[in-house]
Amino acid sequence: MKKVLLIGGAGFIGLNICQHLCEKGGYKITILDNFFRGKKDEVLSALVDKYQIEVLTGDCTDAETYRQLELDYDQVYMLASVVGVEYTQKIPEELIRINTALIFNTLEWLRGANVGKVVFTSTSECYAGTVEQFNYTVPTPEEVPLCIDDIRHPRFTYAVTKMLGESGFIQYSRAYHFECTIVRYHNVYGPRMGFKHVIPQVVQRFLAKEEPFKLFGHDQTRSFNYIDDAVNGTVAAMETKNTDGEIFHIGDDVAEITIGELVQYMGSLMGFEGSYENVEAHSGSVSRRCPDVSKARRMLSYAPKTDWKVGVKKTVAWYVDYLKAGKNVFE
Numbered sequence: 487m488k489k490v491l492l493i494g495g496a497g498f499i500g501l502n503i504c505q506h507l508c509e510k511g512g513y514k515i516t517i518l519d520n521f522f523r524g525k526k527d528e529v530l531s532a533l534v535d536k537y538q539i540e541v542l543t544g545d546c547t548d549a550e551t552y553r554q555l556e557l558d559y560d561q562v563y564m565l566a567s568v569v570g571v572e573y574t575q576k577i578p579e580e581l582i583r584i585n586t587a588l589i590f591n592t593l594e595w596l597r598g599a600n601v602g603k604v605v606f607t608s609t610s611e612c613y614a615g616t617v618e619q620f621n622y623t624v625p626t627p628e629e630v631p632l633c634i635d636d637i638r639h640p641r642f643t644y645a646v647t648k649m650l651g652e653s654g655f656i657q658y659s660r661a662y663h664f665e666c667t668i669v670r671y672h673n674v675y676g677p678r679m680g681f682k683h684v685i686p687q688v689v690q691r692f693l694a695k696e697e698p699f700k701l702f703g704h705d706q707t708r709s710f711n712y713i714d715d716a717v718n719g720t721v722a723a724m725e726t727k728n729t730d731g732e733i734f735h736i737g738d739d740v741a742e743i744t745i746g747e748l749v750q751y752m753g754s755l756m757g758f759e760g761s762y763e764n765v766e767a768h769s770g771s772v773s774r775r776c777p778d779v780s781k782a783r784r785m786l787s788y789a790p791k792t793d794w795k796v797g798v799k800k801t802v803a804w805y806v807d808y809l810k811a812g813k814n815v816f817e
């Protein structure tokens with residue numbers, strides 16, 4: 487049995503990784519989360535009941551939290567973070583404090599622990615500025631220099647903390663002898679991803695019968711990465727040998743679509759027959775983003791398999807059912 491620790495493992499991606507590993511078998515899993523965003527819901531309890539995973543509650547901004555952990559793990563997935571554009575706008579100073587502290591405390595814990603390998607989860611936001619300001623190539627490969635547009639803009643606080651994490655995990659892994667691989671996600675989506683992403687927000691607006699329906703940033707492009715594919719890529723980054731110190735772009739290079747296409751497809755799924763109005767994007771929002779995932783294809787045998795229309799359909803259906811059942815909107 488491999489001993490696995492998922493820090494921030496009750497969240498969207500973490501719990502899907504947990505589920506995947508449980509179904510695969512051969513893992514003894516511990517989740518550490520403060521349930522700021524992760525939920526103690528029926529999905530988590532079902533995994534606890536069926537697979538006896540251990541769930542620890544603790545705030546990773548407090549170094550004492552790490553005392554609950556054992557010192558030896560074969561694999562650590564570092565997923566804890568405050569995520570979401572809304573937080574960067576509302577509480578940028580708290581986002582800096584929390585994300586910096588939880589990265590630092592994890593690194594300091596790793597210094598004294600006996601861990602085989604860590605995967606640190608980063609983001610395309612770290613290089614979005616390079617694409618925007620310097621016209622860097624899209625689809626974008628891993629060697630892109632990291633850059634943000636404007637250090638004063640709160641939107642970029644999240645990217646700044648992820649850059650710290652990438653550098654921090656790589657340097658600590660070299661100094662304290664554990665393996666480390668970085669994955670940079672690109673718009674991961676799927677059921678139970680919270681309500682701060684574009685898809686659930688658009689579902690809510692269709693249900694609220696917005697008319698005309700505003701298409702913010704209609705001509706901006708994104709490549710959406712269905713959760714099952716993101717999980718496969720992340721687990722492959724952890725399990726594939728000779729990936730120490732490597733960075734992988736995990737995303738979908740097949741379907742780069744405009745926000746307009748996405749929203750209008752969702753409208754068709756939800757029976758919307760009204761009109762659309764194109765509106766300028768929110769400030770700080772990048773105009774184009776698509777990863778070059780050829781390195782992950784080559785080294786990890788990663789291949790995004792879910793057609794975006796299939797993934798969006800499943801996701802919309804989950805949110806419509808959830809909201810129509812009168813359940814709470816969660817972070």
Ligand SMILES: NC(=O)c1ccc[n+]([C@@H]2O[C@H](COP(=O)([O-])OP(=O)(O)OC[C@H]3O[C@@H](n4cnc5c(N)ncnc54)[C@H](O)[C@@H]3O)[C@@H](O)[C@H]2O)c1
Pocket residue numbers: 493494495496497498499500518519520521522523524525544545546547564565566567568569584588607608609610670671672673674675679680
């Ligand atoms: N979802 C995406 O599209 C995406 C894109 C790029 C990067 N990422 C990164 O992937 C990781 C997982 O993302 P996600 O979408 O699952 O987000 P999520 O918010 O669902 O998961 C993050 C988890 O971290 C936990 N957490 C936050 N602060 C904590 C603290 N102080 N102590 C302990 N736990 C804490 C939250 O409760 C949550 O369960 C994050 O690091 C995120 O930055 C995600």
